[in-house]
Amino acid sequence: VKVDGRPYRSIWRADDGRAALIVDQTLLPHEFRVVRLETLEEAARAIADMQVRGAPLIGVTAAYGMALALLRDPSDAGVARAVSVLGATRPTAVNLHWALRQVEAAVSGVAPEARADTAFRLADRMAEEDVERNRALGAHGLEVLREAAEARRGEPVRVLTHCNAGWLATVDWGTATSPVYQAWDAGIPLHVWVDETRPRLQGARLTAWEMAGLGVPHRVVPDGAAAWLMRTGQVDLVIVGTDRTTAAGDVANKIGTYPLALAASDNGVPFFVAAPSPSIDWELSDGADIPIEERAAEEVTEVQGADPDGSVRAVRIANPGSDAANFAFDVTPARLVTGIVTERGVCAATREGLAALFREPGAGEEPPEGR
Numbered sequence: 001v002k003v004d005g006r007p008y009r010s011i012w013r014a015d016d017g018r019a020a021l022i023v024d025q026t027l028l029p030h031e032f033r034v035v036r037l038e039t040l041e042e043a044a045r046a047i048a049d050m051q052v053r054g055a056p057l058i059g060v061t062a063a064y065g066m067a068l069a070l071l072r073d074p075s076d077a078g079v080a081r082a083v084s085v086l087g088a089t090r091p092t093a094v095n096l097h098w099a100l101r102q103v104e105a106a107v108s109g110v111a112p113e114a115r116a117d118t119a120f121r122l123a124d125r126m127a128e129e130d131v132e133r134n135r136a137l138g139a140h141g142l143e144v145l146r147e148a149a150e151a152r153r154g155e156p157v158r159v160l161t162h163c164n165a166g167w168l169a170t171v172d173w174g175t176a177t178s179p180v181y182q183a184w185d186a187g188i189p190l191h192v193w194v195d196e197t198r199p200r201l202q203g204a205r206l207t208a209w210e211m212a213g214l215g216v217p218h219r220v221v222p223d224g225a226a227a228w229l230m231r232t233g234q235v236d237l238v239i240v241g242t243d244r245t246t247a248a249g250d251v252a253n254k255i256g257t258y259p260l261a262l263a264a265s266d267n268g269v270p271f272f273v274a275a276p277s278p279s280i281d282w283e284l285s286d287g288a289d290i291p292i293e294e295r296a297a298e299e300v301t302e303v304q305g306a307d308p309d310g311s312v313r314a315v316r317i318a319n320p321g322s323d324a325a326n327f328a329f330d331v332t333p334a335r336l337v338t339g340i341v342t343e344r345g346v347c348a349a350t351r352e353g354l355a356a357l358f359r360e361p362g363a364g365e366e367p368p369e370g371r
């Protein structure tokens, strides 16, 4: 995408080849700052502190983190340590482990002095593939929006989304936003309801910033408004991203996604999940087995914003002395999901639906994408 007329991705390799550059998402929308990651520790901190976030971007950042680690310690012990440090950053997004496994496998048969280069080249390729995968996913999702547009007969299609499954959460395009951006480019009239997404406000801060930057009509709503919007006929479809979707179609995504699916089901509103294949955990069937990240209570008891002079600071909003619980994700059961939008097409949220898209005929039980 373009930011102020300049093309950007959410992560890219520095010109000197020895660092990864990211957009610091903790500062948006108040400040657009590019940050240079040079070490394993910096990459791990960027993921844990959510300077980078969103399942696909977490995966690609982890791959660059492996390369940065191997620049300094390319031994077998160095590989194992990097996998363990990066693997401990955020537990829910399966893309993290998907990426780490791939880099670990790629460097295992390589001489130590060539390992960093191998890892960097793989990370570059993973970034390119992420862009292409989410472009393809968006082209399939575009057809869903086209159908909705026909039913609306020229009136804007009203899409509701949660959190940020946008270009900032991937390398480019986004997952849930890719169909939206492609539909907008194709001239389909749209209006996006952006759930603000407590507690970290990825919707209000990041999705709204993306939509504004691309000129897509949108309004931010408090999370609690979504069910009412559906009840009163103001939402044509919901589309969200996922951090981990099981082989049977249960969907882990940002906390607050499950109540959206319940409200959608009660009101006959289609509920779609945009899931690129690295976000599918072929080893799990039951969503109850997905690890749910718990984060610091301060993310709930405090809120960060900008003063009128532009300086960003956090203020306490909860009762002083009251503790808070901060479950970062929830799991929506497959039965509440209308369809899963992937890079290979749209399918039912069932084992059969996913398998039909991803298991080549005669491929037996072998999951796709080298796993």
Ligand code: MRU
Pocket (backbone or CB within 6 Å): 053, 054, 055, 056, 093, 162, 163, 164, 165, 166, 169, 170, 174, 175, 176, 202, 240, 241, 242, 243, 253, 254, 328
């Ligand atoms: O905690 P975050 O901001 O990393 O959570 C992000 C989400 O929940 C996204 O919906 C998900 O990662 C899909 S991103 C394309």
